[in-house]
Amino acid sequence: MDSNSFVHGGIKDENFLDFSISVNPIKIDWIDNVIRKEDIFRYTYVDWIEDKFQKIFGESVIVAGATEAFHIIGYHILNDACVIIPRPNYSEYFKVAQFSAKEIKTPWYFVNKTLDLNVIDHEIKLASKKFKKIVLILGNPNNPTGIYKDLEEFFKLNQNIEIVLDEAFIDFVENPKDYENFDNVLLIRTFTKFFGIPGIRVGYVKTKKYQKIFKKYRMSWAIGGMGYTFLNTLLKNIKTVNSFKDRSISFIKEQKEKFKDFIYTKSDTNYFLVDVSDIDNFLNFCHGRKIHVRDARNFGLNLVRIGLKDEKSNEKLLNTLRKWRG
Known part of the structure; x- marks a missing residue:
């Protein structure tokens, strides 16, 4: 591309x-309070709210939406890797892969109106013969098809590669699987889609291996006053x-x-x-x-x-x- x-x-x-x-x-009922109470007259450091956030969302790093997460990944995690991005997929993946990847593979896996994971397995096998570092970037649910896949078995068979899993639309899925137990899976989640707030850039990543990288390279106040106020309001109303x-x-x-x-x-x-x-x-x-x-x-x-x-x-x-x- x-x-x-x-x-x-x-x-x-x-x-x-x-x-x-x-x-x-x-x-959601309380979203108007975020707009009314936006804190724009002071710096709002993400560190100030992170401990409170982690008590509810678990060990994670707050970022300014999936976009900031992917830019950090592009510059600091994909270095010298063979990056596999099965198509069709979110265009931003291809953009950030160009920052530092050694090679980018884009196999087509939308076959007979479904997503064929065998296509990815085949690409991983080919890449493993040539590259030491392989990173797979997936969206689940997939954008643009909207298809959600159970990836449990696929992840069990591919624990020797790094996997970036974008779950931007996961809150629209009934009974989704939890993949936090896979150490090689870096999860990206955002509040933009589910809460209908594209003007507020706020999300989080879950990764033990790369946690320090995200804390080091994220911008301390990138979520802005409105993002900070959104998180505060969300945490206060989490039961809703x-x-x-x-x-x-x-x-x-x-x-x-x-x-x-x-x-x-x-x-x-x-x-x-x-x-x-x-x-x-x-x-x-x-x-x-x-x-x-x-x-x-x-x-x-x-x-x-x-x-x-x-x-x-x-x-x-x-x-x-x-x-x-x-």
Whole structure:
């Protein structure tokens, strides 16, 4: 992938219904308090809140979202490694791999509308003949397909490599697996997607092996006043999160059911792929109706990706899809 492929969702025109981003359309009750109480008149060092954070989220390092985590990984962990990034996947992985990797392998593993882990196993075997250091970068659930995989057996068979596991959308998954017991797995999680707050950059990593690297190279106040206030408010209201998660998953399942005739492959999260045949004309068709969806061609897919919104907005998109198909 070249540098021109590193694009993301979002549209500048606020008058559009933006289905290109994949964040929770439901807002937790206390989120408005974060906006009202944003602490912007002092430095807010992440160290000040980390002990309190770890009492709930376990041994971890707070970072300014997955982006800061991946930049640290790109510069300080992928050095001289053969980096395997199975496609399709989040474009930022490919970008940061270029910072210091010795070689980048990008096998295609979306086969017959599912993710084939055998493709990755084959690539690991080939790489192990040539490289001492191998790093696999995975998103689970996968972006853009929304597919969630049980990776337990796969991880057991691949404990001789380093694995970076991006779980940005894990809170949308019912009964996800916990992989913290694998010492070679570096977990990345973010609050942006689940809490529907793309303007707040805050997340965390869980890793024993590389914990010191993240603490050394993260920016001390990168999460900013709003990120700091968000974490404080989250920790004070942590008992409300499970019921909010149940409500969010229930709503998303209900809304996805309405789109079942359009969904290209089963998604386990809040976004899904749609085959519209003629993407350019479909995008124009949507824009004429003040609707924006994600062009998935930069993922290598001749499809579009749709992130669900509120019920009224979803209904408008559904009617647009019906009109498009005729």
